[in-house]
Amino acid sequence: MGTYLVTGGAGFIGSNLCPRLLEAGHKVVCYDNFSTGQRRYVDHIIHNANFKLIDGDLLDRESLVSAMDGVDIVWHLAANADVRFGLEHPRKDLEQNTIATHNLLEAMRVSGVKQVIFSSTGSVYGESQVIPTPEDAPFPVQTSLYAASKLACEGMISAYCEGYGFKGAVFRFVSILGEGYTHGHVFDFVKQLRSDPENLYALGDGYQKKSYLYVQDCIDAMLLISDKMPKKFDVYNLGVDSYCTVRDSIGWICDRLGLKPKLKFSGGKRGWVGDSPYIFLDTGKIRSLNWIPELSIKKAVEKTVDFLTDNAWVFETREG
Amino acid sequence: MGTYLVTGGAGFIGSNLCPRLLEAGHKVVCYDNFSTGQRRYVDHIIHNANFKLIDGDLLDRESLVSAMDGVDIVWHLAANADVRFGLEHPRKDLEQNTIATHNLLEAMRVSGVKQVIFSSTGSVYGESQVIPTPEDAPFPVQTSLYAASKLACEGMISAYCEGYGFKGAVFRFVSILGEGYTHGHVFDFVKQLRSDPENLYALGDGYQKKSYLYVQDCIDAMLLISDKMPKKFDVYNLGVDSYCTVRDSIGWICDRLGLKPKLKFSGGKRGWVGDSPYIFLDTGKIRSLNWIPELSIKKAVEKTVDFLTDNAWVFETREG
Numbered sequence: 208m209g210t211y212l213v214t215g216g217a218g219f220i221g222s223n224l225c226p227r228l229l230e231a232g233h234k235v236v237c238y239d240n241f242s243t244g245q246r247r248y249v250d251h252i253i254h255n256a257n258f259k260l261i262d263g264d265l266l267d268r269e270s271l272v273s274a275m276d277g278v279d280i281v282w283h284l285a286a287n288a289d290v291r292f293g294l295e296h297p298r299k300d301l302e303q304n305t306i307a308t309h310n311l312l313e314a315m316r317v318s319g320v321k322q323v324i325f326s327s328t329g330s331v332y333g334e335s336q337v338i339p340t341p342e343d344a345p346f347p348v349q350t351s352l353y354a355a356s357k358l359a360c361e362g363m364i365s366a367y368c369e370g371y372g373f374k375g376a377v378f379r380f381v382s383i384l385g386e387g388y389t390h391g392h393v394f395d396f397v398k399q400l401r402s403d404p405e406n407l408y409a410l411g412d413g414y415q416k417k418s419y420l421y422v423q424d425c426i427d428a429m430l431l432i433s434d435k436m437p438k439k440f441d442v443y444n445l446g447v448d449s450y451c452t453v454r455d456s457i458g459w460i461c462d463r464l465g466l467k468p469k470l471k472f473s474g475g476k477r478g479w480v481g482d483s484p485y486i487f488l489d490t491g492k493i494r495s496l497n498w499i500p501e502l503s504i505k506k507a508v509e510k511t512v513d514f515l516t517d518n519a520w521v522f523e524t525r526e527g
Numbered sequence: 528m529g530t531y532l533v534t535g536g537a538g539f540i541g542s543n544l545c546p547r548l549l550e551a552g553h554k555v556v557c558y559d560n561f562s563t564g565q566r567r568y569v570d571h572i573i574h575n576a577n578f579k580l581i582d583g584d585l586l587d588r589e590s591l592v593s594a595m596d597g598v599d600i601v602w603h604l605a606a607n608a609d610v611r612f613g614l615e616h617p618r619k620d621l622e623q624n625t626i627a628t629h630n631l632l633e634a635m636r637v638s639g640v641k642q643v644i645f646s647s648t649g650s651v652y653g654e655s656q657v658i659p660t661p662e663d664a665p666f667p668v669q670t671s672l673y674a675a676s677k678l679a680c681e682g683m684i685s686a687y688c689e690g691y692g693f694k695g696a697v698f699r700f701v702s703i704l705g706e707g708y709t710h711g712h713v714f715d716f717v718k719q720l721r722s723d724p725e726n727l728y729a730l731g732d733g734y735q736k737k738s739y740l741y742v743q744d745c746i747d748a749m750l751l752i753s754d755k756m757p758k759k760f761d762v763y764n765l766g767v768d769s770y771c772t773v774r775d776s777i778g779w780i781c782d783r784l785g786l787k788p789k790l791k792f793s794g795g796k797r798g799w800v801g802d803s804p805y806i807f808l809d810t811g812k813i814r815s816l817n818w819i820p821e822l823s824i825k826k827a828v829e830k831t832v833d834f835l836t837d838n839a840w841v842f843e844t845r846e847g
Contacts, residue, residue: 293686293690294690294691297629297632297633297636297687298629298633301625301626301629301683305621305625305679306621306626309617309618309621312617313617313618316617332666333685342666343665343666344665344666345663345664345665345666346652346662346663346664346665346666346667346762347666348685348760348762349681349682349683349685349686349689350685350686350689350690351686351689351690352683352686352687352690354682354686355679355682355683355685355686356679356682356683358678358679358682359625359675359676359678359679359682359683361669362669362674362675362676362678362679363621363669363672363675363679365653365668365669365670365675366613366669366670366671366672366674366675367617367672369669369670369671370613370614370617370670370671370672371614440668442666442668
């Protein structure tokens with residue numbers, strides 16, 4: 208049993224992870240600044256004796272160092288995950304991802320904490336010519352400030368592994384769906400349909416291919432690796448071995464909600480500048496370790512729609 | 528004719544570039560904080576009417592914005608280039624490379640300056656399994672904080688090209704030699720031999736393979752690309768198509784100085800943690816544009832030894 212610090216522990220993935228770690232008998236220190244994390248997501252575990260909640264920011268270096276007390280492994284999930292509007296606030300990814308991650312690594316180093324698990328993104332592959340994209344795909348070109356900042360974090364983590372004897376595991380995700388999800392197209396579509404069940408407006412031509420992974424499958428994979436950390440540093444793609452189009456997804460959402468809206472598409476291959484028209488990852492590496500995602504994309508979309516339907520309060524707290 | 532802002536314009540490569548740009552009829556704004564740059568390096572052009580010197584820091588965002596006035600292209604050469612001692616001050620690469628580069632890109636964006644040339648490093652390839660290493664080598668793992676910070680800069684530049692319509696050219700160098708050089712093994716060896724011509728102590732086993740490029744050859748390649756900038760973003764390796772061992776280099780240095788010291792090696796394959804045992808770049812891409820380096824590694828080492836002999840004052844101003 209260990210003590211796990213989870214940055215962004217009250218966020219989408221973090222708030223699904225914390226209960227899993229507690230169930231496994233670990234102690235959990237949840238570190239979150241509640242910029243996008245939700246107190247309601249951790250309400251059900253707040254009184255667990257093995258759970259500690261720290262309302263802290265990764266830019267607060269002193270708070271970070273004091274949070275490291277007794278920690279064995281850091282799960283670094285906190286991030287500015289607002290890919291789409293990165294161009295409107297170009298310093299945000301630098302500060303909340305790159306600088307924040309450096310602060311975290313430094314707090315770990317001065318505290319003697321040397322194991323880190325990091326949630327990166329499949330968008331670091333840019334517009335890869337190799338589909339499905341393996342971890343050792345050709346040196347990519349970054350197409351978004353978000354992915355550029357995640358790449359910067361990956362680079363720092365690997366340099367800390369080389370230079371300071373850290374052990375690091377980096378996970379490059381496709382988009383994640385499931386309970387707690389409040390960001391991305393399923394959220395946007397359900398939100399639209401709540402205010403107007405007759406019409407649905409979508410960016411791009413609707414034929415953008417996307418691959419999604421259910422949040423519990425994602426956590427299964429990360430737990431598998433965290434139980435036996437890499438000797439130094441390793442990278443794993445996470446995703447399902449299929450994809451859907453935005454039109455497929457719209458169909459599943461509408462069926463689940465029992466709606467038949469008129470569809471309008473903005474046209475074009477990309478939803479927005481920097482939107483990758485096709486992220487589909489080769490996950491052979493993690494699959495060779497006997498990880499298999501249990502939910503299909505369709506099931507993951509449906510679970511997400513159900514979550515949003517049952518938790519309409521999230522539409523009040525998030526811009527989407 | 529254009530106006531070129533050269534960050535690090537009083538540094539090693541920058542101080543060789545500025546006169547070349549002036550000779551070609553351009554206006555030059557040299558932006559340097561003189562942390563490693565030398566006023567003596569730009570003394571001979573300081574009174575040129577087309578040359579403007581700004582004593583400014585890349586962390587000073589206001590100064591950077593005012594420096595952009597009338598600028599057409601930015602040559603971003605300023606950096607913390609202290610690869611070897613990165614582990615002793617782990618925030619330096621983040622601040623002086625990653626954050627500094629972000630500040631520069633932001634100053635460009637708000638000023639409407641959209642063309643940038645960036646000096647990256649071949650060490651972003653980490654310990655590549657592909658030798659010689661092409662630009663599209665497999666997605667690398669970073670082994671130094673320096674390379675990680677350069678990778679972060681590359682990522683931000685490409686994201687600015689994608690998101691804000693910038694044009695960017697990134698050059699991944701092997702180590703550069705020539706007039707103005709004050710950093711690395713030739714400097715260290717000449718410095719040692721000045722204080723003790725009888726003994727020479729070297730890190731590693733001396734069989735580390737290294738590839739070097741003469742500074743004027745490096746500038747030739749960058750000028751070739753800057754005359755016709757990429758449509759969006761492109762990356763070019765720069766180096767010669769041969770390599771030497773540290774022992775070769777020691778032989779050339781000693782011959783040039785007329786010395787026969789006793790050699791002592793610390794042993795091991797790497798000079799220091801994060802030192803890449805073998806950086807050898809595939810430069811086919813830039814060669815296909817009719818660039819050929821004129822000087823061999825041996826000639827470049829000899830020119831560097833001559834520079835250091837003629838400018839012994841640099842040993843007083845630099846730690847090496």
